[in-house]
Amino acid sequence: MIEVKQPKRIPFIGMLQGMLTVFKHGLQKPVTVQYPEEKENLPDRFKYRIFLSMDDCVGCTLCEQVCPNLTISMQTVERDNPRNKRKIYPDVNFGTCTVCRNCEEICPTDAIYLTHVFETARTRNSFTYNPEELEKHEEEVKR
Numbered sequence: 297m298i299e300v301k302q303p304k305r306i307p308f309i310g311m312l313q314g315m316l317t318v319f320k321h322g323l324q325k326p327v328t329v330q331y332p333e334e335k336e337n338l339p340d341r342f343k344y345r346i347f348l349s350m351d352d353c354v355g356c357t358l359c360e361q362v363c364p365n366l367t368i369s370m371q372t373v374e375r376d377n378p379r380n381k382r383k384i385y386p387d388v389n390f391g392t393c394t395v396c397r398n399c400e401e402i403c404p405t406d407a408i409y410l411t412h413v414f415e416t417a418r419t420r421n422s423f424t425y426n427p428e429e430l431e432k433h434e435e436e437v438k439r
């Protein structure tokens with residue numbers, strides 16, 4: 297019968313290794329921040345909340361047409377805007393927006409654009425922002 301030799305174990309070595317690991321992690325700078333008091337710097341390329349300048353919107357519907365998932369739909373808004381004869385403006389459902397930026401890129405007047413704003417928490421049934429809400433800052437939008 298072959299005798300299997302067990303490696304010699306030094307007492308407490310595993311425990312010391314564990315303590316060393318914990319100590320090393322304790323010396324590292326935390327990777328988290330105290331949100332919402334503190335906020336991380338977002339990368340330049342980060343985009344989320346869509347805004348709309350209604351005065352610049354000509355109602356061409358291109359943004360609606362290029363949106364890949366029907367996130368945008370055009371709404372009639374009575375507003376004195378000689379550039380928008382049909383009086384139609386986009387609304388956006390942030391529940392389905394994939395932040396692809398197609399709408400921003402196709403818009404001929406830069407009326408619709410994505411921003412760094414990401415805090416858009418609203419109730420479950422109201423992810424859709426109408427054209428007037430898309431013009432406002434997040435704090436002014438009814439939740």
Ligand code: SF4
Nearest residue numbers: 363393394396397399
């Ligand atoms: S970013 Fe993309 S998914 Fe979101 S509204 Fe614009 S086109 Fe639609």
Ligand code: SF4
Nearest residue numbers: 353354356357359403
């Ligand atoms: S936001 Fe731009 S692309 Fe969309 S309807 Fe208005 S002008 Fe056209």
